Amino acid sequence: MKKRIAALLLITFVIILAGGCWSRVELTELAIVLGAGVDLAEDGRILLTLQIARPGAFTAGSEGGGRGKEAASWVISAEGRTVPEAERFLAMKIPRHIYWGHCIILVLGEELARREGTGIVTNFYQREREPRENIYVLVARGRARDFLETYSSLERTSAQAAGFLERMKTGYTVQLRELAEMLVSRGIQPAVTAVEVTEAGTMPGQVPGGPPPPQKEVGVAGTAVFKQDKLIGWLDPWETRGFLWLKGEIMKGVIIVPGPEQPEKLVSIRIRRGKTKIIPEYNGEYPRFLVKIQVEGDMVEQQTRENLATPEKIKLLEEEMASEIKARAEAALDKVQGEYGVDIFGFGEAFHRKYKKEWRKLKYHWDEEFSRAEVEIAVDAQIREIGLLTRRAGIPEE
Numbered sequence: 001m002k003k004r005i006a007a008l009l010l011i012t013f014v015i016i017l018a019g020g021c022w023s024r025v026e027l028t029e030l031a032i033v034l035g036a037g038v039d040l041a042e043d044g045r046i047l048l049t050l051q052i053a054r055p056g057a058f059t060a061g062s063e064g065g066g067r068g069k070e071a072a073s074w075v076i077s078a079e080g081r082t083v084p085e086a087e088r089f090l091a092m093k094i095p096r097h098i099y100w101g102h103c104i105i106l107v108l109g110e111e112l113a114r115r116e117g118t119g120i121v122t123n124f125y126q127r128e129r130e131p132r133e134n135i136y137v138l139v140a141r142g143r144a145r146d147f148l149e150t151y152s153s154l155e156r157t158s159a160q161a162a163g164f165l166e167r168m169k170t171g172y173t174v175q176l177r178e179l180a181e182m183l184v185s186r187g188i189q190p191a192v193t194a195v196e197v198t199e200a201g202t203m204p205g206q207v208p209g210g211p212p213p214p215q216k217e218v219g220v221a222g223t224a225v226f227k228q229d230k231l232i233g234w235l236d237p238w239e240t241r242g243f244l245w246l247k248g249e250i251m252k253g254v255i256i257v258p259g260p261e262q263p264e265k266l267v268s269i270r271i272r273r274g275k276t277k278i279i280p281e282y283n284g285e286y287p288r289f290l291v292k293i294q295v296e297g298d299m300v301e302q303q304t305r306e307n308l309a310t311p312e313k314i315k316l317l318e319e320e321m322a323s324e325i326k327a328r329a330e331a332a333l334d335k336v337q338g339e340y341g342v343d344i345f346g347f348g349e350a351f352h353r354k355y356k357k358e359w360r361k362l363k364y365h366w367d368e369e370f371s372r373a374e375v376e377i378a379v380d381a382q383i384r385e386i387g388l389l390t391r392r393a394g395i396p397e398e
Contacts, residue, residue: 037144
């Protein structure tokens with residue numbers, strides 16, 4: 001009896017090991033999607049565009065980018081009534097299994113985002129098993145297909161270039177899971193990275209005897225503002241910086257302020273760190289918010305000829321720095337609160353945390369409450385370092 005049991009266990013163990021690779025798919029059988037774009041076709045159908053990696057361009061010794069001997073990606077499109085149907089029509093053109101596991105970006109066309117909203121697109125990517133929740137969601141100024149058909153002079157593909165820009169926090173970044181959270185929350189409306197095709201830089205030597213043509217590259221163009229799941233407007237890059245200050249996102253970049261004695265000359269201050277705190281107040285009639293922004297920076301350049309390494313001059317620069325940050329934040333707030341009438345900053349979530357009982361009544365019409373709320377912005381700016389120079393080089397001491 002014991003021998004029979006042992007034999008049965010051995011057979012079971014062998015069967016389990018033998019069946020371990022029954023569902024394997026070889027790399028040579030996969031069409032690896034790097035970027036996906038969804039537009040609205042002329043007849044109202046869904047136009048799905050995929051940027052697919054070409055494995056031969058990624059092997060050792062090959063030249064990357066769209067300008068090398070072999071293109072690093074292949075862009076192909078198909079129409080359908082839904083995203084899955086368009087994907088099935090693409091499967092009839094692509095001689096490999098469409099694999100979503102390495103998709104970096106999901107780009108929505110401007111017309112689709114305005115007319116139909118994000119729901120008809122993101123629902124598929126949230127239900128399907130292969131796409132990851134950390135896909136960056138972008139909205140193109142124009143068509144998503146045009147964005148994916150560009151190349152990158154430094155990265156292998158334009159999808160990888162866009163993903164790197166997102167990871168570097170050059171603007172406001174949103175992943176698929178974060179967009180889904182904003183869509184179900186009543187305390188915040190969605191905002192998504194806005195992108196466009198730009199002419200950036202040249203590659204000398206491309207046209208013998210003539211000027212090098214401008215390169216078409218992917219670029220961040222600010223922020224797309226949504227009401228529920230439909231696009232209603234834009235914030236430009238300058239307003240986006242103020243938007244980031246109000247949200248307390250990771251803050252990078254340079255603040256430009258005028259010199260204390262020579263206002264026509266500028267001083268550059270690189271942001272070291274910053275944080276934002278939203279303090280809500282409610283008197284039973286309308287909400288009020290106090291936004292406290294703290295920022296630290298380092299002086300990295302001066303055009304003025306004055307000595308800035310004094311406590312008095314540093315204090316004046318700090319005041320100018322605080323004034324510049326406040327102006328950016330107020331510009332973003334005025335446009336979103338006054339023109340668009342939506343809360344993309346998360347003031348509703350801060351109000352909910354402090355006034356849970358009152359929130360039960362206000363959450364159903366929060367955007368209206370927010371549009372008439374009073375918001376006060378206070379900025380505390382400090383300069384920590386002035387670099388290796390105490391005065392501009394070439395200026396003799398007095």
